[in-house]
Amino acid sequence: MPFQTVSNRKLYVQIADQITDLIGRGEFKPGQQLPSERELAQKLGVSRPTVREAIIALEIAGLIEVRVGVGAFVRERREMSKLPASDHSPLEIMQARMVVEPEVAALAALNMTGQGFVALKSVLSDMKEETGRGRWSQESDRKLHLNLAEHCGNQPLNEIVHRLWDEREEELSGRFHQHMGSLAVVLKTILRQHTKLVEAVCNRDPALARMSMHEHLSYVHGQMSEAWE
Amino acid sequence: MPFQTVSNRKLYVQIADQITDLIGRGEFKPGQQLPSERELAQKLGVSRPTVREAIIALEIAGLIEVRVGVGAFVRERREMSKLPASDHSPLEIMQARMVVEPEVAALAALNMTGQGFVALKSVLSDMKEETGRGRWSQESDRKLHLNLAEHCGNQPLNEIVHRLWDEREEELSGRFHQHMGSLAVVLKTILRQHTKLVEAVCNRDPALARMSMHEHLSYVHGQMSEAWE
DNA sequence: TCTGTCAAGTGGCCTGACCAGTCAGAATTG
DNA sequence: CAATTCTGACTGGTCAGGCCACTTGACAGA
Numbered sequence: 001m002p003f004q005t006v007s008n009r010k011l012y013v014q015i016a017d018q019i020t021d022l023i024g025r026g027e028f029k030p031g032q033q034l035p036s037e038r039e040l041a042q043k044l045g046v047s048r049p050t051v052r053e054a055i056i057a058l059e060i061a062g063l064i065e066v067r068v069g070v071g072a073f074v075r076e077r078r079e080m081s082k083l084p085a086s087d088h089s090p091l092e093i094m095q096a097r098m099v100v101e102p103e104v105a106a107l108a109a110l111n112m113t114g115q116g117f118v119a120l121k122s123v124l125s126d127m128k129e130e131t132g133r134g135r136w137s138q139e140s141d142r143k144l145h146l147n148l149a150e151h152c153g154n155q156p157l158n159e160i161v162h163r164l165w166d167e168r169e170e171e172l173s174g175r176f177h178q179h180m181g182s183l184a185v186v187l188k189t190i191l192r193q194h195t196k197l198v199e200a201v202c203n204r205d206p207a208l209a210r211m212s213m214h215e216h217l218s219y220v221h222g223q224m225s226e227a228w229e
Numbered sequence: 230m231p232f233q234t235v236s237n238r239k240l241y242v243q244i245a246d247q248i249t250d251l252i253g254r255g256e257f258k259p260g261q262q263l264p265s266e267r268e269l270a271q272k273l274g275v276s277r278p279t280v281r282e283a284i285i286a287l288e289i290a291g292l293i294e295v296r297v298g299v300g301a302f303v304r305e306r307r308e309m310s311k312l313p314a315s316d317h318s319p320l321e322i323m324q325a326r327m328v329v330e331p332e333v334a335a336l337a338a339l340n341m342t343g344q345g346f347v348a349l350k351s352v353l354s355d356m357k358e359e360t361g362r363g364r365w366s367q368e369s370d371r372k373l374h375l376n377l378a379e380h381c382g383n384q385p386l387n388e389i390v391h392r393l394w395d396e397r398e399e400e401l402s403g404r405f406h407q408h409m410g411s412l413a414v415v416l417k418t419i420l421r422q423h424t425k426l427v428e429a430v431c432n433r434d435p436a437l438a439r440m441s442m443h444e445h446l447s448y449v450h451g452q453m454s455e456a457w458e
Numbered sequence: 459t460c461t462g463t464c465a466a467g468t469g470g471c472c473t474g475a476c477c478a479g480t481c482a483g484a485a486t487t488g
Numbered sequence: 489c490a491a492t493t494c495t496g497a498c499t500g501g502t503c504a505g506g507c508c509a510c511t512t513g514a515c516a517g518a
Contacts, residue, residue, distance in 0.1 A: 298510035
């Protein structure tokens with residue numbers, strides 16, 4: 001019973017997340033200067049290149065602005081959200097998904113064709129394999145949910161689900177999943193929920209599909225809430 | 230008069246831009262593997278850390294995906310934003326609204342403030358007046374539903390409702406409403422449903438609000454089905 | 459045929475160094 | 489004394505070379 005998974009997360013992502021938290025919590029306020037790369041490296045116990053990578057990630061993400069020879073500064077929130085609709089909190093997006101996706105699952109159970117079932121089970125199989133290795137496959141997760149949406153027989157709903165997932169990825173690329181991925185029990189729970197969901201759809205049981213999806217999303221929502229409180 | 234300004238741009242930004250161009254131009258196709266960091270460094274005549282920084286920037290930007298021990302890959306382009314919204318049938322849009330709006334109404338009943346109540350009742354009043362004259366006010370209808378969405382406390386859901394209404398207007402400007410407007414009994418029924426809905430929200434009764442909205446949309450959906458069969 | 463091993467290649471991370479902007483304050487000059 | 493210049497201690501930008509962990513596929517052994 002190996003209990004590995006010490007920390008698969010890349011260091012620069014961890015550091016970027018940490019700084020993101022500090023900014024979000026107000027420890028670093030807009031306009032304020034961050035410690036220098038060398039100072040951060042020493043305090044965090046990592047090398048300067050690694051800190052640099054985190055800084056660059058934050059700059060690309062639009063959270064900070066780097067001035068050569070001066071330092072890195074927290075950007076004002078107004079200029080931060082110049083990209084279209086990216087200030088949706090992950091929890092809000094989860095709430096929206098809890099409204100839409102259960103019904104989408106029910107519709108998929110009614111309208112999905114035999115070919116769709118095969119694809120769905122294939123994705124589930126991939127997910128099972130990844131989970132068996134103690135890893136989380138965000139790609140499989142995404143494929144599974146979008147697959148249901150694409151076969152629900154309602155194009156507007158399909159586009160809504162796609163949009164929610166795109167926004168979701170902007171928000172928490174890695175952040176939550178890497179937290180979640182460290183907990184084997186969470187992984188297995190989610191896999192079981194997905195399995196139940198896929199079986200319900202393949203058995204053309206819309207009520208059970210709806211309930212399974214709601215159960216799954218509620219669980220994930222709860223995990224996300226815990227992770228950030 | 231020296232004419233310097235060779236290139237103030239940071240190297241890793243130049244490299245990231247260059248790769249972005251190549252991806253955009255199709256030289257690197259989705260799913261394809263990029264050259265290794267070492268190879269890129271050599272070909273571009275820069276150091277590996279610099280290439281790494283560019284790679285990380287592209288990863289954060291969502292253009293590529295980096296797999297440890299394997300390489301960097303161009304991500305699949307998934308842009309659902311296509312122009313032709315015309316293949317969204319009005320009935321499909323109604324179905325989508327039936328999924329989303331009841332829950333939006335329930336949330337609005339929980340989160341709407343006193344100021345929101347006033348606006349809501351004002352819109353309802355306008356609608357009642359129009360109906361009394363035997364006319365249908367699409368403007369009031371739209372305002373009422375969007376007002377609920379704006380006060381549901383969930384920005385993604387709000388945007389979804391707005392988008393559905395925008396698509397709806399493209400679809401049936403006049404067509405259905407003119408048919409419906411000729412039947413006084415239909416007008417009065419819809420007014421009564423709206424009134425019940427607004428009262429439920431103002432009484433902070435989410436369950437009743439949800440039910441009222443569902444009842445209302447089901448009725449409209451039924452009328453639309455009849456009109457086109 | 460199947461299985462386990464292992465070497466090559468990849469990204470992740472480190473040490474240590476030099477360069478080029480920036481800016482405040484010391485030194486110089488009027 | 490005031491204005492100017494100069495200096496040096498910061499900052500981030502870049503480089504070189506190296507070690508490690510992971511992934512993969514070929515290959516030898518069962």
